[in-house]
Amino acid sequence: MAKTKLMDFEKALELFEPVIGLEVHVELNTATKMFSSAPNVFGSDPNTNLTPVCLGLPGALPVVNEKAVRSSISLGLALGCEIAEVSGFARKNYFYPDMAKNYQISQYDDPIAFDGSVEIEIASGRVVHVPIERAHMEEDAGKLNHVGGSTGRIQGAEYSLVDYNRAGVPLVEIVTRPVFGGEADTPEIAAAYVSTIRDIVIALGISDARMERGNLRCDANVSLRPRGAEKLGIRTETKNVNSLRSIERAVRFEIQRQAQILADGGSITQETRHWHEDTGETSPGRPKSDADDYRYFPEPDLAPLTPSRELVEELRAELPEHPTLRRRRLRADWGFTALEFQDVVNSGLLDTVEATVAAGVPAQTARKWWTGEIARIANEQGASAPELITPEQLASVVALVDEGTLNDKLARQVIQGIIAGEGTAAEIVEARGLAIVSDDGALIAAVDAALAEQPDVLEKIRDGKVQAAGAIIGAVMKAMRGQADAARVRELVLERAQA
Ligand code: ADP
Ligand code: MG
Numbered sequence: 001m002a003k004t005k006l007m008d009f010e011k012a013l014e015l016f017e018p019v020i021g022l023e024v025h026v027e028l029n030t031a032t033k034m035f036s037s038a039p040n041v042f043g044s045d046p047n048t049n050l051t052p053v054c055l056g057l058p059g060a061l062p063v064v065n066e067k068a069v070r071s072s073i074s075l076g077l078a079l080g081c082e083i084a085e086v087s088g089f090a091r092k093n094y095f096y097p098d099m100a101k102n103y104q105i106s107q108y109d110d111p112i113a114f115d116g117s118v119e120i121e122i123a124s125g126r127v128v129h130v131p132i133e134r135a136h137m138e139e140d141a142g143k144l145n146h147v148g149g150s151t152g153r154i155q156g157a158e159y160s161l162v163d164y165n166r167a168g169v170p171l172v173e174i175v176t177r178p179v180f181g182g183e184a185d186t187p188e189i190a191a192a193y194v195s196t197i198r199d200i201v202i203a204l205g206i207s208d209a210r211m212e213r214g215n216l217r218c219d220a221n222v223s224l225r226p227r228g229a230e231k232l233g234i235r236t237e238t239k240n241v242n243s244l245r246s247i248e249r250a251v252r253f254e255i256q257r258q259a260q261i262l263a264d265g266g267s268i269t270q271e272t273r274h275w276h277e278d279t280g281e282t283s284p285g286r287p288k289s290d291a292d293d294y295r296y297f298p299e300p301d302l303a304p305l306t307p308s309r310e311l312v313e314e315l316r317a318e319l320p321e322h323p324t325l326r327r328r329r330l331r332a333d334w335g336f337t338a339l340e341f342q343d344v345v346n347s348g349l350l351d352t353v354e355a356t357v358a359a360g361v362p363a364q365t366a367r368k369w370w371t372g373e374i375a376r377i378a379n380e381q382g383a384s385a386p387e388l389i390t391p392e393q394l395a396s397v398v399a400l401v402d403e404g405t406l407n408d409k410l411a412r413q414v415i416q417g418i419i420a421g422e423g424t425a426a427e428i429v430e431a432r433g434l435a436i437v438s439d440d441g442a443l444i445a446a447v448d449a450a451l452a453e454q455p456d457v458l459e460k461i462r463d464g465k466v467q468a469a470g471a472i473i474g475a476v477m478k479a480m481r482g483q484a485d486a487a488r489v490r491e492l493v494l495e496r497a498q499a
Helices: 009-015 066-078 186-204 244-263 309-317 323-334 338-346 350-358 363-381 391-402 408-419 425-432 440-453 455-462 466-479 486-497
Strands: 016-027 090-093 103-106 113-121 127-139 143-147 159-163 170-176 216-226 236-241 271-276 281-287
Touching (some): 009 016, 016 186, 066 127, 066 186, 127 186, 216 244, 236 244, 236 281, 244 271, 338 363, 440 466, 455 486
Antiparallel strands (some): 216 236
């Protein structure tokens, strides 16, 4: 593929204002599918999680999944949306083998949730309010596997296989209004928005939200308009970009690509585009008009939903704290730098550190152990850190450090012991003989022995060369297998040298 001609990003922003619109699909983690009792699980053998409803067999009738409706309402509320009093299902008709019945049940002009706003914060600390147009329920389609050919795409494939396991999995599609005001940080805004949606659905517990599994998928619409122009430019829609970093890169790429075409006097084709992770480029998909003819009509087999106001208020009362606000609060409470905090978040340890702090451990100490020794062992074992040790167990080790029984080096060994299943912190200290020796009798004996072994050093200390004491302290610590209080050893070395 010929390298696409791109305008320098900064120059593109001088000439044009970027406008983005994001469509995020969230797969709900209900036990069963949107309209049938087929199991909603990932990774089964192809075409095993099916009922006649998933396949649209004659006479099969859909039944709405109550849990999916509750999850959708909760999500709508978390996005600051209104919840519709009457919300219907519609058939979106299209012919493609990923849906056996030739239509997808979706929502059209009366989505379950509409008119919201999501607060996001980008790395620079800038807060942006992203306006939400709607969040509607629908069912996912099946998955085609294009076999043969190099790209996994249909072009060049020898044949295609279809797996209907995903057909009928409950989805919520969240659609933003056009987002203006992003400048150099428009690509970051796109990624931060999707990241915030992911945090929200995780906080709600309604989706596994794993982008690499397609639980969370984003289509990024991008257009440019000349500085000062009012009319929106023509948009492209880059489909299914499946990581946060790719979203940022894809938006940036489209801004640069479109700017070059417009500056050269060309025009943008309204189309879908595919993102290529390897080349970092987008390529044309299919042309797209604003009124694609899906012949939407009301789904005759389903009555409209009329969620009671009591249910809506009940779900509103159960909403978790908004993740953006929670993070801001925790970061301030803990006094972490932006980098320290990001490290905890990226390691998936926010809840764990919070629980550890609740168990009485200072935040910095909790961070140090979780992102240090415990993360290291987790990495070694291919496990996740919170599976290895509980916040309470860690707190019991930290308590032993605080009371002077352990230093950090010994604490590390106790943590290793807990992870290896050797017992409680106290039992491990006992069994492995790990406590710090603070009994002066044993320390004095070790100090005297070390001084006797190194008479030249002893002379130096006596001559007032206090730095020389380091060699003796080192020898004592070694003799005590690290289990001495180093500050006390130093005091004793200086004392005994003069004796
Ligand atoms: P479609 O059926 O094409 O997917 P949707 O209404 O579901 O349309 O989503 C279109 C998305 O594109 C919305 O987020 C919308 O705000 C955004 N959008 C519409 N026009 C533009 C434009 N000119 N530039 C950028 N984004 C746009
Ligand atoms: Mg759409």
